[in-house]
Amino acid sequence: MTIVTAQMSVSLDGFYAGPKHTDMPTWLEGPEAAGFFRVTRWAIAAEAWRQRLGFTGGEENTNSQVIAETYQAAGAYVMGRRMADGGEIPWGDDPPFRAPVFVVTSRPRETLARNGGTSFTYVTTGIESAIEQARAAANGRNVAIAGGGTLLRQVIKLGLLDELELHIVPVILGDGMRLLSSELGLGSREGIELTPARVIAAPDVTHIRYQVSGRHPLVLDNRGRDEEPATT
Template sequence: MSKLRVESYTLSIDGFGAGPEQSLENPLGIGGTRLHAWAFPTRTFQSKLFGKADGETGIDEDFAARGFDNVGAWIMGRNMFGPVRGPWPDESWKGWWGDNPVYHMPVFVLTHHPRAPLVMEGGTTFHFVTDGIHAALERAREAAGGRDVRIGGGADTIRQYLQERLIDELHIAISPIVLGSGERLFEGINLVELGYSCTRHAATEWATHLVLTRQ
């Protein structure tokens, strides 16, 4: 059976996966972009985000690359898709990523407000799921065709799947910065009770990488 995975989710030293006050100017909240200093220079992120053929290799690249290996669909929360809250005022907001998003596969967006599927360039289609995390996972697994499903975030979405013991593996990168406030990933989560343990760790200049696996 395919796995449900979290990949390249980065936390500050004080436990925040995004800064406060998400907005058009600060998609990851104030200060949140600094979390990903380890990822942006890697060959994978340079290729996926900027269309460049080069980039850094090494441990950071290894973890960035594994996040796309054998992935056939994504799940994300409404807040990760964009800053629009409440009922969709129109269909003008199409995500942070331009006309050709980085996913190139089906993406299932959790929301309380219906919206028609959004077909983008490059093979990405955003499907808006209003009937909960289990329905989103079922649809994502069907779309993935036997490959794994990746949860992109944000923190609340990951917590919901963790609490249901649905996530098989999490790659967490700890960035050497402090944010002071924002979204805490493990708020109210007891990883031991849920059956998770650290099965791999590696440190670089810009991150400490941890893999948590559900036993």
């Protein structure tokens, strides 16, 4: 059965990159990159990631297995426009996806075919439409929200995500770009409930896969006392 999944590397305080900045000559010189490099380093060190990106070496460890499985489970991708634009040149002729990618954008553009099964289809009719097109193309495998964080947050907000895997990296960054931000638009007595479906403890990162149950009211309880339940 096709489900909608996503995975993201985050610091212990929930950042997938350092703070955005506009006063640096290049992205690499700014704090956004410094944070992003730190939280994704476990993946860069893994054989499965390097193999997909065309690099040699890397460790064949638990982290590498997690990455290999993640790539294999995805039959199609949905991606934000900024991520697609930013990757177009570095990914080159053989992008790591090896599956159809549907890019959510406001700018119409012809589908871009690449080697190895990757194609980029530009969808101007919104996130839900992109997910539906990806679902049709996924051939029974999963639709993976490839990112970035802004798109993924919107997918969560819209209640369209079935499974979220967080790679929790043991570092506190203090500031940066946050996936689970107040922009999720939750009410003050409302939470998005999840269920941990798989926890893998590697030495340098903890992989937790959650099933997303959706929005539920936050309720009070009697704190262990043998009384009638409190009313909210």
